[in-house]
Amino acid sequence: MAYRNSVTLHRRRDVLALVPTAALCFWLRQTSLAADTVATPPDAFVLLSKLLTGFPDVNPELAIRLREALLNMVPATAQAVARLVPIGLRASDDSTLMITARDAGLGEAALAVIAAWYTGTVGSGAHTEVVAYADALMYRTVADGLAPPTYALGGAAWWVAAPPPAGVSPPMAGPAQPARRPARRGNPT
Amino acid sequence: MSVRRFNNGDADADLVVVGSGVVGALIAEQLAGAQRSVLILEAGPRLDRAQVVENWRNLNFQQRVSSDYQSLYPQSPLATAPLEFPPNGYVLLTGKDGDSFHQGYIRAVGGTTWHWAASCWRHLPVDFRMRANYGVGRDWPISYSDLEPYYCRAEEAMGVSGPNDPAMQSPAERSRPYPNDMIPWAHGDTRVAQIVNPHGYRSVPIPQGRAVRPWKNRPACCGNNNCQPICPIGAMYNAIHTVQAAEAKGVTVLAESVVYAIDTDTNNRVTAVHWYDRNRQSHRATGRAFVIACNALETPRLLLMAANAQNPRGIANRSDQVGRNLMDHSGFHCTFLASEPLWLGRGPAQSSCLVGARDGAFRSEYSANKIILNNISRVGPATQQALKLGLTGTALREEIRRRTIHGVDLSISLEPLPAPQNRLTLSKTRHDGLGLPSPDINYELDDYVHRGYDAAAQQLRHIGDLFNAVEFEVTTSLNANNHMMGSTIMGFDPKDSVVDGDCRTHDHPNLWLPGGGPMPSASVVNSTLTMAALGLRCADSVQRALEHV
Numbered sequence: 001m002a003y004r005n006s007v008t009l010h011r012r013r014d015v016l017a018l019v020p021t022a023a024l025c026f027w028l029r030q031t032s033l034a035a036d037t038v039a040t041p042p043d044a045f046v047l048l049s050k051l052l053t054g055f056p057d058v059n060p061e062l063a064i065r066l067r068e069a070l071l072n073m074v075p076a077t078a079q080a081v082a083r084l085v086p087i088g089l090r091a092s093d094d095s096t097l098m099i100t101a102r103d104a105g106l107g108e109a110a111l112a113v114i115a116a117w118y119t120g121t122v123g124s125g126a127h128t129e130v131v132a133y134a135d136a137l138m139y140r141t142v143a144d145g146l147a148p149p150t151y152a153l154g155g156a157a158w159w160v161a162a163p164p165p166a167g168v169s170p171p172m173a174g175p176a177q178p179a180r181r182p183a184r185r186g187n188p189t
Numbered sequence: 190m191s192v193r194r195f196n197n198g199d200a201d202a203d204l205v206v207v208g209s210g211v212v213g214a215l216i217a218e219q220l221a222g223a224q225r226s227v228l229i230l231e232a233g234p235r236l237d238r239a240q241v242v243e244n245w246r247n248l249n250f251q252q253r254v255s256s257d258y259q260s261l262y263p264q265s266p267l268a269t270a271p272l273e274f275p276p277n278g279y280v281l282l283t284g285k286d287g288d289s290f291h292q293g294y295i296r297a298v299g300g301t302t303w304h305w306a307a308s309c310w311r312h313l314p315v316d317f318r319m320r321a322n323y324g325v326g327r328d329w330p331i332s333y334s335d336l337e338p339y340y341c342r343a344e345e346a347m348g349v350s351g352p353n354d355p356a357m358q359s360p361a362e363r364s365r366p367y368p369n370d371m372i373p374w375a376h377g378d379t380r381v382a383q384i385v386n387p388h389g390y391r392s393v394p395i396p397q398g399r400a401v402r403p404w405k406n407r408p409a410c411c412g413n414n415n416c417q418p419i420c421p422i423g424a425m426y427n428a429i430h431t432v433q434a435a436e437a438k439g440v441t442v443l444a445e446s447v448v449y450a451i452d453t454d455t456n457n458r459v460t461a462v463h464w465y466d467r468n469r470q471s472h473r474a475t476g477r478a479f480v481i482a483c484n485a486l487e488t489p490r491l492l493l494m495a496a497n498a499q500n501p502r503g504i505a506n507r508s509d510q511v512g513r514n515l516m517d518h519s520g521f522h523c524t525f526l527a528s529e530p531l532w533l534g535r536g537p538a539q540s541s542c543l544v545g546a547r548d549g550a551f552r553s554e555y556s557a558n559k560i561i562l563n564n565i566s567r568v569g570p571a572t573q574q575a576l577k578l579g580l581t582g583t584a585l586r587e588e589i590r591r592r593t594i595h596g597v598d599l600s601i602s603l604e605p606l607p608a609p610q611n612r613l614t615l616s617k618t619r620h621d622g623l624g625l626p627s628p629d630i631n632y633e634l635d636d637y638v639h640r641g642y643d644a645a646a647q648q649l650r651h652i653g654d655l656f657n658a659v660e661f662e663v664t665t666s667l668n669a670n671n672h673m674m675g676s677t678i679m680g681f682d683p684k685d686s687v688v689d690g691d692c693r694t695h696d697h698p699n700l701w702l703p704g705g706g707p708m709p710s711a712s713v714v715n716s717t718l719t720m721a722a723l724g725l726r727c728a729d730s731v732q733r734a735l736e737h738v
Binding site: 051052053054055093094095097098110111114115118119120121124126128129130133134136137138139141142145146147148149150151152153154155156157158159160162163166167168169170171172173 | 247248249250275374376402409410411412413421528529530535536566568569582583586591592594595659
């Protein structure tokens with residue numbers, strides 16, 4: 001039940017309007033695109049994360065943990081993330097962000113940030129850090145019909161109720177294509 | 190009656206049970222209820238459910254999505270169990286199909302039912318007579334009707350929910366209804382049954398050790414969808430429930446106590462077992478009756494390492510069959526995206542299963558199968574797949590949702606036949622934390638299983654078509670199912686079997702080896718209920734024997 005409440009809370013939060021734009025612009029002026037520093041301001045990382053993940057209300061506390069884990073676990077990625085942030089500030093959406101990022105050789109870093117948000121795990125192989133379980137964004141994509149395993153959406157036999165509407169088109173033969181401008185739909189969750 | 194403990198740590202009891210899993214715990218509870226003193230020696234530690242849940246949530250995504258059901262369970266360094274992330278090499282697998290035999294089991298108080306799916310199937314009556322009916326495998330020395338009353342008792346002890354409509358039972362030969370009616374189906378189970386049943390695949394409710402109402406000391410199942418690897422609320426039966434009931438009746442359970450040696454007298458009766466405590470101090474437990482119920486790998490390992498002057502090939506091993514005839518349901522998976530949303534992952538981890546190919550005349554030629562509709566949330570695999578596509582933003586969100594709600598994972602089980610060359614032996618070079626020999630296993634499947642795979646693959650292709658499947662895939666390598674059987678095989682003849690129909694050893698009149706080890710046929714269904722029924726039949730045998738001591 002606590003999980004459901006937290007989802008509701010997230011929904012009520014507003015979106016990009018909360019970003020302290022002035023502070024970011026100040027920071028941007030201080031940082032070149034080829035920054036070799038790993039010092040990425042948390043607020044800028046939140047903005048980047050919103051664009052990359054498609055969730056306009058990412059948890060700012062989790063962003064801090066996740067960013068720290070990225071800095072600690074994958075130094076090369078951390079540097080790339082620092083270079084990504086200014087690209088994020090100039091991009092209108094995730095597609096244009098990704099095209100610019102790939103041109104700058106930062107596509108993999110962007111995908112690493114996304115994977116960390118969606119799975120709750122930073123890094124891969126033997127070097128990983130778990131920063132989130134129930135708050136991993138993958139669970140929010142279906143939170144109206146499935147709780148993260150170990151949690152529940154109700155009491156005994158809650159699952160006999162009809163599942164919610166699909167809210168997405170059915171699968172098509174052939175994989176979905178990345179980096180195209182996606183049609184904006186309602187929030188499926 | 191209480192176990193006698195001595196100042197040096199030794200103990201004496203009417204019954205000494207080695208292993209605290211479902212089989213050992215049920216026997217201990219029954220004998221304690223019959224006013225016998227009972228000592229359980231368990232190699233592994235006691236577990237705290239909440240800590241195990243926390244450990245699971247803290248495993249990394251890759252481990253969770255790869256079904257690492259072992260790493261979250263704390264192990265004793267003196268009683269290791271198999272680990273795969275990374276592999277700890279405790280069991281060495283050789284032979285053509287060794288890679289299909291990576292078993293996961295837990296050495297801890299309560300045993301491997303900590304991370305089972307609680308599927309409580311019975312063998313079919315015909316499964317007991319594979320040789321007589323189909324000319325393959327081995328026949329049991331007991332029949333289905335001999336075991337049927339014990340199946341009922343096991344279902345009662347584990348609080349099983351199953352279909353009371355005979356049309357949905359497999360098998361329908363029952364003397365009593367299930368303690369609880371079937372776990373109600375979610376949308377996915379219902380839709381799959383509607384689509385496949387007109388074609389003979391016979392989707393039926395899985396009998397399972399949980400209920401949607403409180404049962405004895407267990408809460409109602411709330412569909413936390415985490416039966417494997419840990420039910421967070423204790424609604425699913427696991428043997429810790431029986432261990433606690435046994436302790437309430439006076440059973441003494443010693444954790445982190447690794448049995449390694451067995452004493453026999455001139456009549457080859459077992460007189461004592463020796464164990465190491467957590468400080469590597471050795472102790473001795475004397476008793477009138479002895480039950481070894483460690484599982485079908487650890488039991489033969491102990492019997493072989495406990496060889497003594499009178500039993501040079503190992504305890505209970507005059508037949509040379511200890512460790513042989515190892516079986517596990519050879520598994521594989523079929524995954525696809527259905528054209529309609531099925532929303533699998535709502536409710537417990539497994540609730541329906543296709544049993545249309547569980548039996549038939551074809552079993553003289555090739556393996557039967559069962560096809561479980563896995564009801565474990567697909568969000569993990571869906572995320573893994575969608576991330577691989579390189580998607581971002583809203584497209585990624587939608588792709589994960591699409592793959593989760595349309596995703597299907599079928600888990601298929603095949604039936605191996607007992608073969609003496611599929612064998613556990615003791616390593617001469619590898620040892621556990623106590624310096625005791627680790628197990629080596631040779632495993633090779635014959636064409637009976639491979640032909641069964643081909644038949645099942647054809648059925649799966651048809652099933653995929655019924656769902657207009659996209660990304661239809663069938664795995665080609667076989668996987669383990671952790672249903673170890675056969676290694677202390679049951680039979681009439683002491684020359685080619687280890688135990689009789691009561692799981693009593695042919696060689697030692699006061700030693701029983703109940704569980705999966707005695708099972709001469711695997712069927713295609715999860716082995717635990719049959720193991721529990723054999724355990725209760727063994728308990729009656731032990732009880733009768735103690736009356737005459």
